[in-house]
Amino acid sequence: MSEHKAGESPAPPPRQAQARSRLPTPFATFDLSVYADDEGKEHLAITLGDIHGSGEEAPLLRIHSECLTGDALFSLRCDCGFQLEHALQRIAVEGRGVLLYLRQEGRGIGLANKIRAYALQDQGHDTVEANVRLGFPPDARDYGIALEILADLGVRAARLMTNNPRKIAALEEAGIEIVQRVPIECGRNPHNENYLTTKAGRLGHLMQSE
Numbered sequence: 001m002s003e004h005k006a007g008e009s010p011a012p013p014p015r016q017a018q019a020r021s022r023l024p025t026p027f028a029t030f031d032l033s034v035y036a037d038d039e040g041k042e043h044l045a046i047t048l049g050d051i052h053g054s055g056e057e058a059p060l061l062r063i064h065s066e067c068l069t070g071d072a073l074f075s076l077r078c079d080c081g082f083q084l085e086h087a088l089q090r091i092a093v094e095g096r097g098v099l100l101y102l103r104q105e106g107r108g109i110g111l112a113n114k115i116r117a118y119a120l121q122d123q124g125h126d127t128v129e130a131n132v133r134l135g136f137p138p139d140a141r142d143y144g145i146a147l148e149i150l151a152d153l154g155v156r157a158a159r160l161m162t163n164n165p166r167k168i169a170a171l172e173e174a175g176i177e178i179v180q181r182v183p184i185e186c187g188r189n190p191h192n193e194n195y196l197t198t199k200a201g202r203l204g205h206l207m208q209s210e
Helices: 080-094 111-122 127-133 144-153 165-173 193-203
Strands: 019-024 029-036 042-048 060-065 097-102 157-161 177-182
Touching: 029 144, 042 080, 042 144, 060 080, 080 097, 097 144, 111 127, 127 193, 144 165, 157 165, 165 177
Parallel strands: 060 097, 060 157, 157 177
Antiparallel strands: 019 029, 029 042, 042 097
């Protein structure tokens, strides 16, 4: 597992929560907070236990972008739903941690465009080529709102569950100490094999199985 140091840029100001409640799940009863960004899109912070601390005491953190097809409809075209469930389970086992659920469907291009990209993938294009053919960058996500939510939660250090080095860089540049990268590989199957290979080969995701 890789070790990372925090950057020197100051963290953004906190984003205030719009609503808070408890969230009972099969894994644990989490605390749930809703945050609205400047465009009115609502994002979630799902937390458990003491989420503060640094070094070995830093909490687990997962920044998960919305995937309706994977998270809610059990799609096997990606690994998103598997990662969401795995992250919540791991946080529950440790008894502490944070999962941010960001409304950035289709790596930021929206649901309709994601389905259009699926159709292009059915014609033989990989996930990067499909996004580009639709006029989008390979990954259009922005992690600014995540940083504002973490500021409100008081999270300054974390063990980040990710395979994506872009997430690590975004947090470190804002001054979040990434104590450890925790790989999150699950759900590989014949339907997403090419998708995962493309994420590793063309988007630089750190996949141990590649």
